[in-house]
Amino acid sequence: MRSDKFDTIALFAALSLFLSIIELLIPKPFPFFRIGLANLPLLLALTFFTPGEFILLVLLKIFGQAIVAGTLFSYVFLFSAVGSVSAGLVMLSFRRLYPRFISLVGISVAGAFGSNCAQLFFAAWMIFGRSTRLIAPPFLLAGTISGILLGSAAMFMLHNSRWLQGYSPAAVHMPASPKAEETILKRSYMKNTRGDILLLAAGLAMIPPFIFQSSIVLKAVHIVLFLIYGFVLGKRIRIIPGIIILCTVTAASLLDPLGEVFLYIGSFPLTMGAFRQGLTRGLNLIGMVYLSRCTISTRLRIPGEYGRLFYKVFFYFEELSSIRLEKGFSGGLMKNIREKLSQLDTRLMMWSSGHTENTVKPAEDAVENAAEKNRRFICITVLIMMFLHWALFFIVKFGR
Numbered sequence: 001m002r003s004d005k006f007d008t009i010a011l012f013a014a015l016s017l018f019l020s021i022i023e024l025l026i027p028k029p030f031p032f033f034r035i036g037l038a039n040l041p042l043l044l045a046l047t048f049f050t051p052g053e054f055i056l057l058v059l060l061k062i063f064g065q066a067i068v069a070g071t072l073f074s075y076v077f078l079f080s081a082v083g084s085v086s087a088g089l090v091m092l093s094f095r096r097l098y099p100r101f102i103s104l105v106g107i108s109v110a111g112a113f114g115s116n117c118a119q120l121f122f123a124a125w126m127i128f129g130r131s132t133r134l135i136a137p138p139f140l141l142a143g144t145i146s147g148i149l150l151g152s153a154a155m156f157m158l159h160n161s162r163w164l165q166g167y168s169p170a171a172v173h174m175p176a177s178p179k180a181e182e183t184i185l186k187r188s189y190m191k192n193t194r195g196d197i198l199l200l201a202a203g204l205a206m207i208p209p210f211i212f213q214s215s216i217v218l219k220a221v222h223i224v225l226f227l228i229y230g231f232v233l234g235k236r237i238r239i240i241p242g243i244i245i246l247c248t249v250t251a252a253s254l255l256d257p258l259g260e261v262f263l264y265i266g267s268f269p270l271t272m273g274a275f276r277q278g279l280t281r282g283l284n285l286i287g288m289v290y291l292s293r294c295t296i297s298t299r300l301r302i303p304g305e306y307g308r309l310f311y312k313v314f315f316y317f318e319e320l321s322s323i324r325l326e327k328g329f330s331g332g333l334m335k336n337i338r339e340k341l342s343q344l345d346t347r348l349m350m351w352s353s354g355h356t357e358n359t360v361k362p363a364e365d366a367v368e369n370a371a372e373k374n375r376r377f378i379c380i381t382v383l384i385m386m387f388l389h390w391a392l393f394f395i396v397k398f399g400r
Helices: 004-027 037-048 050-067 077-097 104-126 129-158 180-187 192-211 216-233 238-253 272-297 304-323 333-352 364-373 375-398
Strands: 261-265 270-271
Touching: 004 037, 004 050, 004 304, 037 050, 037 077, 037 104, 037 129, 050 077, 050 180, 050 304, 077 104, 077 272, 104 129, 129 238, 192 216, 192 364, 192 375, 216 272, 216 375, 238 272, 261 272, 270 272
Parallel strands: none
Antiparallel strands: 261 270
């Protein structure tokens, strides 16, 4: 019985990861506007899950997205975790206290408001400082709009999804691919490759010399080393988004004058202290994202029952990622969302009834074996990088 419940929770968590990818395919009115489709399974789970199961789903979503995006060791992970936990607790509270008086649209808006408020407080504390007040109004407005859209999408799914019709609050199991459990049992208890464990340990060891590096120039050198490290290990790291984040954080910090003035734009002073503070925060942010990308692997197995549950999330995410949705768009934003959800519902029905082939790549074992054989190369690379990072740190620490 417990295994069946875990299977359902893992499937909802995997759907959350998959919907975050679908959101990238939907045209939005503004480039940085986020609908938050990844929270749709959370809204649906309010109808089917117990509070304990719902909280577990929220945690799986948080850590699953961090591993897929490669942000587990970064401020981005904390930012996302604060928002997701706040939204989850608010939505669960409203659903439990006022089940007859507040629709999923209202619950979604309340969750978005709670998430946005928590993220604004966190951003003010860790990244933007007092200048956060300038972005708060548009941020809260965008959250309200996205909450309405997401709640409407959840209502649409509950009333129109054939896939969800086979699941009731009294049930404990969501139909899945017939071969899924057999394959999970075979693969989820596989041993970790030494390379995966070594990369994780090395990533943790590289955090202190980078975070506590006081020189901005050498902190930038740390980041260049992270990029080289990722390239050598074959990791995909996008540089342009990092540059955009660095410029955004630095510009926001300049709005709060601090220290000596080095330039005036009209009557507004740009101060050196604010510039250094923003640059340091921006470098810390993108550096930790790059390090996470180099360190975290979805192939890392966690022992125990909950480790197997976590592995199931990535197994189902791999299965869902094989679904090919049509890329045509027509009409408004809400129509696009409903079309994509209808296509996804049809594919889920086919997948759960066994009409699609299991998409687990049989070559994955060979890939892991190859990684194990290359552990000497990985060990040498990791040791060199650890030495360089700590050497840069001690250059400033004892070189004065």
